[in-house]
Amino acid sequence: MLIVKVVKPLVSTNRIPDFEHKHLQVVLDGSTKKVAVDAVGAKPGDWVICVSSSAAREAAGSKSYPSDLTIVGIIDHWEPDPPKTSAPSPSPSPSNPQGGKPS
Amino acid sequence: MLIVKVVKPLVSTNRIPDFEHKHLQVVLDGSTKKVAVDAVGAKPGDWVICVSSSAAREAAGSKSYPSDLTIVGIIDHWEPDPPKTSAPSPSPSPSNPQGGKPS
Amino acid sequence: MLIVKVVKPLVSTNRIPDFEHKHLQVVLDGSTKKVAVDAVGAKPGDWVICVSSSAAREAAGSKSYPSDLTIVGIIDHWEPDPPKTSAPSPSPSPSNPQGGKPS
Amino acid sequence: MLIVKVVKPLVSTNRIPDFEHKHLQVVLDGSTKKVAVDAVGAKPGDWVICVSSSAAREAAGSKSYPSDLTIVGIIDHWEPDPPKTSAPSPSPSPSNPQGGKPS
Amino acid sequence: MLIVKVVKPLVSTNRIPDFEHKHLQVVLDGSTKKVAVDAVGAKPGDWVICVSSSAAREAAGSKSYPSDLTIVGIIDHWEPDPPKTSAPSPSPSPSNPQGGKPS
Numbered sequence: 411m412l413i414v415k416v417v418k419p420l421v422s423t424n425r426i427p428d429f430e431h432k433h434l435q436v437v438l439d440g441s442t443k444k445v446a447v448d449a450v451g452a453k454p455g456d457w458v459i460c461v462s463s464s465a466a467r468e469a470a471g472s473k474s475y476p477s478d479l480t481i482v483g484i485i486d487h488w489e490p491d492p493p494k495t496s497a498p499s500p501s502p503s504p505s506n507p508q509g510g511k512p513s
Numbered sequence: 514m515l516i517v518k519v520v521k522p523l524v525s526t527n528r529i530p531d532f533e534h535k536h537l538q539v540v541l542d543g544s545t546k547k548v549a550v551d552a553v554g555a556k557p558g559d560w561v562i563c564v565s566s567s568a569a570r571e572a573a574g575s576k577s578y579p580s581d582l583t584i585v586g587i588i589d590h591w592e593p594d595p596p597k598t599s600a601p602s603p604s605p606s607p608s609n610p611q612g613g614k615p616s
Numbered sequence: 617m618l619i620v621k622v623v624k625p626l627v628s629t630n631r632i633p634d635f636e637h638k639h640l641q642v643v644l645d646g647s648t649k650k651v652a653v654d655a656v657g658a659k660p661g662d663w664v665i666c667v668s669s670s671a672a673r674e675a676a677g678s679k680s681y682p683s684d685l686t687i688v689g690i691i692d693h694w695e696p697d698p699p700k701t702s703a704p705s706p707s708p709s710p711s712n713p714q715g716g717k718p719s
Numbered sequence: 720m721l722i723v724k725v726v727k728p729l730v731s732t733n734r735i736p737d738f739e740h741k742h743l744q745v746v747l748d749g750s751t752k753k754v755a756v757d758a759v760g761a762k763p764g765d766w767v768i769c770v771s772s773s774a775a776r777e778a779a780g781s782k783s784y785p786s787d788l789t790i791v792g793i794i795d796h797w798e799p800d801p802p803k804t805s806a807p808s809p810s811p812s813p814s815n816p817q818g819g820k821p822s
Numbered sequence: 823m824l825i826v827k828v829v830k831p832l833v834s835t836n837r838i839p840d841f842e843h844k845h846l847q848v849v850l851d852g853s854t855k856k857v858a859v860d861a862v863g864a865k866p867g868d869w870v871i872c873v874s875s876s877a878a879r880e881a882a883g884s885k886s887y888p889s890d891l892t893i894v895g896i897i898d899h900w901e902p903d904p905p906k907t908s909a910p911s912p913s914p915s916p917s918n919p920q921g922g923k924p925s
Contacts, residue, residue, distance in 0.1 A: 425586030
């Protein structure tokens with residue numbers, strides 16, 4: 411299951427009928443925003459557990475519910491990791507640690 | 514569910530018979546183009562919700578439809594994040610942070 | 617569904633019996649080579665649609681076929697994006713193909 | 720299956736009823752923390768095998784259990800790879816590149 | 823299906839009963855080590871095809887086997903791509919760029 415943060419509810423007026431009675435939440439998975447079906451009543455700012463894959467359907471209440479990401483629990487206490495900087499710090503330090511001069 | 518942007522319809526004349534009656538859309542998932550079955554009638558430029566995994570089959574109308582990505586809703590209002598630059602741009606340079614000649 | 621390019625057929629003499637009667641193709645998904653079951657008769661160089669997840673089984677012809685990636689359609693016309701270079705091109709070519717003078 | 724390290728148990732008081740009787744563990748998959756259902760009684764620090772996808776449900780004890788990640792075995796001996804630094808280590812320290820005294 | 827290289831067998835004494843009668847292999851998927859159920863009798867060093875997702879269960883011999891990654895074929899001949907260096911290595915070093923003497 412993923413550990414994600416609830417951002418805000420999502421409004422989608424034009425959607426397939428099967429989605430009708432559930433709340434949708436925008437969640438932050440790392441740095442990517444996704445949409446999850448909310449089965450627990452989470453609030454923006456909550457850290458929650460999301461189940462994906464085929465189990466998300468049953469977690470949303472029914473095997474035929476078309477969810478691939480469902481909020482199944484609110485975490486009591488969570489200390490998020492500091493954000494990962496995938497890009498290296500481009501500090502103009504003169505000591506090029508891993509490359510050598512390009513030309 | 515993924516939050517993606519519709520790019521354009523996809524034309525594939527030579528395909529398996531099971532795909533026949535549904536519209537296919539090219540969608541942009543982050544910086545990757547994928548193909549989704551359109552169950553809601555989206556237009557290029559729309560921000561939409563896509564369901565993946567096994568739920569994409571039922572969302573496309575039938576448990577036996579061979580989809581792994583189905584557009585299930587159009588988002589009413591969406592402000593996309595600014596594009597992630599895999600290249601760093603935290604540089605304190607005052608001008609053109611992500612293009613231009615570096616020196 | 618993924619948009620991938622067919623590279624070449626794959627030969628695997630020692631394999632499980634369930635794989636026997638289908639053609640396998642090496643495909644290029646971004647910069648990663650994968651193997652797909654070919655349900656449409658694609659040729660090397662074709663841009664094709666691949667379905668993954670549980671839908672790949674039915675797309676390969678039977679719910680019990682053990683595929684997780686099946687070619688389901690040939691795209692009529694496709695303009696690939698320019699390759700994403702996560703790593704800089706190490707080529708010593710003098711003609712900087714993608715961006716500005718480095719020094 | 721994934722090779723992950725157990726970090727600690729996860730406490731989630733407000734969760735869906737289906738999750739009730741199983742232990743949840745925070746695990747480290749590469750540099751990402753996830754939550755797994757523990758089917759073997761792992762301890763923090765153990766290197767374990769996690770099964771994902773639809774098989775995680777049956778591995779958790781029942782086809783209707785809504786897990787997408789289940790710990791199915793403890794690895795007897797495991798030498799983890801040195802951490803991949805996608806970003807170069809910015810520390811200018813001349814010694815002990817990846818461990819050192821934490822305090 | 824994934825194209826991976828077999829590294830070595832995996833020993834896990836404490837595991838769920840459902841895993842008992844199959845060989846487990848550590849495989850290298852790109853630069854990530856995973857565990858696969860071996861359905862073909864692969865040896866360390868073999869390049870093999872692995873099926874993931876729900877198809878991995880049937881490929882392992884039974885729909886209820888809890889595998890999400892199963893080796894389904896040995897590739898007759900495979901030329902791996904040169905390793906992708908996420909970190910640049912355009913250094914013009916004259917000597918053995920990616921291995922060095924193992925002993």
